[in-house]
Amino acid sequence: MEEVFLWLLKLMVVGAAAVFVSKLVVLFWWKPRRIEHHFSKQGIRGPPYRFFIGNSKEILALMLKGSSQPMAFSHNILPRVLSFYHHWRKIYGATFLVWFGPTVRLTVSDPDLIREIFTSKPEFYEKNEAHPLIKQLEGNGLLSLKGEKWAHHRKIITPTFHMENLKLLVPVAAGSVIEMLDKWWAMPNSGEVEIEVSKWFGTLTEDIITRTAFGSSYEDGKAIFRLQAQQMALASEAFQKVFIPGYRFLPTKRNVKSWKLDKKIKKSLVDLIDRRRENSGSEAQENGPKDLLGLMIQASLKGGAPASKIITVQDIAEECKSFFFAGGQTTSNLLTWTVVLLAMHPQWQVLAREEVLKVCGPRDVPSKDDIVKLKTLSMILNETLRLYPPTVATIRRAKADVELGGCKIPCGTELLIPILAVHHDQALWGNDANEFNPVRFSDGVARAAKHPVAFIPFGLGIRTCIGQNLAILQAKLTLAIILRRFSFSLAPHYKHAPAVLMLLYPQYGAPIIFRRLTDQISDQYQRL
Helix, strand or coil, X not given: CHHHHXXXXXHHHHHHHHHHHHHHHHHHHHHHHHHHHHHHCCCCCCCCXXXXXECHHHHHHHHHHHCCCCCXXXXXXXXXXXXXXXXXXXXXXXXXXXXXXXXXXXXXXXXXXXXXXXXXXXXXXXXXXXXXXXXXXXXCCXXXXXXXXXXXXXXXXXXXXXXXXXXXCHHHHHHHHHHXXXXXXXXXXXXXXXXXXXXXXXXXXXXXXXXXXXXXXHHHHHHHHHHHHHHHHHHXXXXXXXXXXXXXXXXXXXXXXXXXXXXXXXXHHHHHHHHHHHCHHHXXXXXXXXXXXXXXXXXXXXXXCCHHHCXXXXXXXXXXXXXXXXXXXXXXXXXXXXXXXXHHCHHHHHHHHHHHHHHHCCCCCCCHHHHHHCHHHHHHHHHHHXXXXXXXXXXXXXXXXXXXXXXXXXXXXXXXXXXXXXXXXXXXXXXXXXXXCHHHXXXXXXXXXCCCCCCCCCCCHHHCCXXXXXXXXXXXXXXXXXXXXXXXXXXXXXXXXXXXXXEEEECCCCEEEEEECHHHHXXXXXXX
């Protein structure tokens, strides 16, 4: 009897092992081959799939080669930043398959198809899950929510980002900018100073984002966001290493520190939210800007809501994390690249300064109405977002079998939209697509290119970045104040090396030489 039992046990183990191996074979070999065959019949190919690793080895090699050394002072950054796409597009065309392990992605760069994915038939596509390290940072807020809960949260938060509400932040935001520039001005120098702007702009946007998110709870919010900034630094460090599945669960020194920070951030947010909820009856929101935290708390206090529309303390905490992650990084990167471009192209710096002086007159700080009139600065910012978009690519997943541009897409297929490639496409932008030419936006965004969907730095459709108005407002305000006080140029040791680490950033920093303009500004204003 015992021998029969052991024999049955061995048989079960062998059977379980066989099932496990067969599932691995299906996942890592049979399914990828079937997908390759499906697309091959439709004339779509790509680099061949390799068992288990897909094209990861080639992608890593191309990326390492692309970022191994700085590039010339050129805006043709696609070969460096999206090297795998640039390389394989030349071989397989603009639409091809690429394998990230056993996960297939179909590249889509045709603006008509992009519009179909995001606006015509968005119900057939969904946002894919973020990388685990990014997921920890961005929280479970608008960036990752889906369906009815996402729609409800967006409806609550939207008033924070209405332009009329954001204009109320101008005096406070201007104060933060002036405080930063006063520190530059006070540095010991002979009329000029070298500033590594990416770090300073990171601190500045953190300050303004905190005020937008927390309002009257600004000081407490700033302490929390400093913790999250530490966590982002740890995540950035991890991103620069080879990704090993499951490694984030090991109790390494970095992981333990990250876990402790995450726990402290959540506790601090919950404590802050509880305090604001207790004082919500005595707060007067009508006279000042509506902050994200206040709006979420008001929504959470409404009784009688259905289960799907109940806002919990945890929901509010997650939205605050999402806002800081997305808003701070995007705006600081936009400011950094804009200053770099104006330093490279001083004629546009002069034009922008003349406009600021003409619109603002003797005022050191633009009023909320002045900012809307700064058309040249708007053109410059749009051209910066075109050449150096914060997010260089985005991904959507087919929720069902769907047809896209005559191609049959199986359910679960991921679609990779290379935003950077679309923004640099000569067929859409002309022969000067890789040149800095803000004039192309003189008639607005819709007429800048040969297709209205050729410019998508903040996404498209219902999931367009909710904070884009804040990013543009803050960037225009900051640049207008800087242009009144300083002229600037690239530091001699600046290295042009755009790279991706969550967002597009300068790999070796952005050192800029700033020169005081007090006397020249006075003379220039008199001439205007």
